[in-house]
Amino acid sequence: MxxxxxxxxxxxxxxxxxxxxxxxxxxxxxxxxxxxxxxxxxxxxxxxxxxxxxxxxxxxxxNGEAVQISQNTIQDLRQLGFAAPQGLQPEELFGAEALGSVPGLLLLLVGGLLIGFGTRYAGGCTSGHAISGLSNLQLPSLIAVIGFFIGGLITTHLVFPLLFS
Structure with missing residues (x-):
């Protein structure tokens, strides 16, 4: 950097x-x-x-082991209908079978569209704003990063339960 x-x-x-x-x-x-x-x-x-x-x-x-995550996260995943990850992420959400389900396909299509639009609208991506922009002390990057976190919280706590429970 x-x-x-x-x-x-x-x-x-x-x-x-x-x-x-x-x-x-x-x-x-x-x-x-x-x-x-x-x-x-x-x-x-x-x-x-x-x-x-x-x-x-x-x-x-x-090393072949599943990613180590907290028991609270595993419980939250179970409430959404996901098994604890056997690898790096839940297969129901990020595996090939997610493409065959309506919620998984919807999440990928709408998520991809929103990421593309958001990246263009915000003038950069999460890595650009969070790493480069914040290290340059740019106020627009701080605002963008705060927006990224808010979007992540909304997705995790409101959108995922609607799509997957």
Missing amino acids: VLLLFFGKSFGFSSNFRVICAACGAGRQVPFFRFNWKAQTWNLLFLVGAVLGGWISEEFLQ
Whole structure:
């Protein structure tokens, strides 16, 4: 993060979507994608490194045990109809079978749409605002991060019980 600040760069994954679209030629149709995307290749390398690092940790560093979570969280998951995770997350919510259920599919589609809209509307993603923006002491990033937390609380306590109980 210090190096990014030193070189005047900002961290965030959502900007990669714009770079990828521009690199694929979307700028010929949409003015938003007309920019020098080659100046952002460092961010694409970071994205590739994050994906590669996740794959390496899954394949070679996992000990086969389920993620350790509190008993209160396990009880909350059971109230929503989820079993305790046997891996990193509840399969009913994040597994392939979630695509076959109406609530799971609805959650993925509406959630993806809201994340895409929110990222664009907020001028960045959670990692960009929470890591880069807050370290730069930017008030809009603080407001965005507070909004992210409020959205997470609303989703966990109001939306999940409506969809899954």
